[in-house]
Amino acid sequence: MEYDREEARRRAARRRAAEKRKRMRRRRLTVLGAAALILVLLIAGAVSLIVRAVRKGRQAAALEPTAQAAATVTATAAALPTALPTPAPTAVPATPAPAIDAPWYRERMAQLYHNLSSYGNYPDAAALYTALEEMQIDPNGKMLAITFDDGPYPPITGDLLDVLEANHARATFFVKGAYIDANKDLIRRELGLGCEIGNHTTNHEDLEKLSPSERRATVGGLNDKMQALFGYRVHLLRPPYISYGKKGDANREDIVAMAREYELAIVNHTRSSHDSHEDYTAQMMIDRILAEKDELGRGLDGSILLFHDKYNKTVEAMKVILPALKQQGYQLVTVSELLSCSQEGLNWGWIYSKAD
Ligand SMILES: [Zn+2]
Structure with a gap:
């Protein structure tokens, strides 16, 4: 129990x-x-x-265009859509309506938007929009292209960019490939201000004295570097010493063929500032550039002006030349824009010293 x-x-x-x-x-x-x-x-x-x-x-x-889309622009004008999709309504549209109704100009707006938004120093979308609007081109107005060879070359290139920025002006920089790696910040700044980058070979070679394969190495190497580092397609070639063979000879034929292969226009100049002449002062450069006609009787409208971003006197001269040209009503456009606005247009392998 x-x-x-x-x-x-x-x-x-x-x-x-x-x-x-x-x-x-x-x-x-x-x-x-x-x-x-x-x-x-x-x-x-x-x-x-x-x-x-x-x-x-x-x-x-x-x-909005992607880096790649923007980079592959100019070559395939015909393949591009005739109209960009209508943007959704926002307080500030991404890009202003294009001032010129042409495929090249729409591509140019897309490329500028990419460069300014990727590399520019704009505090907000409204500032970027204002900058793009200022860069619109009136195809019926007077225009010319300012070019600088042999850079990037610190501190001169940075000083020149300060003057360009202060004057809301743009230019084309024909750079040396060998200088790019050490000066990426200057290239970014050039692109961020709406400037154009052209090819001045990797080591300032005389193209006429090179073999066909050496030519392709020095020119193609620079183009590949710009594409790899900045997603940027270079479409202009200024041969150092303006050396591209004589009309009808084999060197000229090969250089032109190469320019077509790489989708490059060959760019000479209309008027040189003579800044590379040792005895040329800033004042002499100013007088020469601002003269109504050059020695061939050519005016400034449609001209391509040659400078180098490696002399202090060029910076000093530019402080006078830029506001004077703007005062005279010139639009300071890039070489590609100048040629695209011309009757001939921008063509690979063509040689230009002026826009007609
Ligand atoms: Zn040069």
Whole structure:
């Protein structure tokens, strides 16, 4: 009897313990279930946010050119869409409406937008928009292209960019490939200010004295570097010493063929500043550039002006020349823009010293 009661108590205790364990298990399952439900809800929320962000990103990507899209522009004018998609209404549109209704100009606006937004120093979208609007071109107005050879060459190139920026002016820089790696910040600044980069060979070689394969190495090497570092397609070649063979000879034929292969226009100049002449002062440069006609009787409209971004006197002269040209109503455009606005247009392998 004594024994049975003890046994019954133990059994009851075991039963109570088992029930307690069951209750605990049920409670644990309920808590786990609730946690799982909360987790599922959180994941669902996050997924819907991500889907919405991706959709928005896709819409933005459809409106704005990517680096690659912008880089592959000029070559395939015919393949490009005739109209960009209409941007969704926002406080500040990404780019102003193009002032010229032509494929090259729409590509140019896309390229400028990419360069200014990637490398420029604009505090907000409104400032970027204002800068792009200022860079619009009136095809019926007077225009000319200022060019600088042999850079980037610190500190002169930076000083020149200060003067260009202060005057809201743009130029074309024919750079040396060997100087790019050490001066990426200057190239970025040139692109961010809406300037154009042209090819002046890797080491300032005389193209006429090179073999066909050496020519392709020095010119193609620079183009590849600009593409790899900045997603930028170079479309202008200024041969050092303006040396590209004589009309009808084999060197000229090969240099022109190479320019076609690399989709480059060959750029001479209309008027030289003579800044590379040791005895030429800043004032003499100013007088020469601002003269109404050059020695061949050519005026400034449509001209390509030659300078070098490696002399202090060039910076000093530019402080006078830029505001004077703007005062006279010239639009200071890049070489590609100047040639694209001309009757002949911009053509690979053609040699230009002026826009007609
Ligand atoms: Zn040079």
